[in-house]
Amino acid sequence: MASAAEIIRALAAFNQLPPPAQLTFVWEQGYYLAARPAGASGLVRVYQVDAFFVEIYFPTPSDFELLRAFHEPIYLQSYLDQIDLAGLLS
Known part of the structure; x- marks a missing residue:
């Protein structure tokens, strides 16, 4: 498991990439x-990307843009009923 400092560094490195490189x-x-x-x-x-999360907005099926990258689990709240944790628990 990554330390908090490693997560912050990975997230900072990701945020420094230009948007096309982030999406790739x-x-x-x-x-x-x-x-x-x-x-x-x-x-x-x-x-999930490494030890952080990225939200991507799709206004239409063929158009998309990066919304945000984060590591705080609170931002996953609106997704929790859809995420299958069974594989992580076995």
């Missing part, structure tokens, strides 16, 4: 966790 990093290294509705027809998906 999420697509290549991220693990999809869950989604929630956003607005009239949009969707926000959350991915």
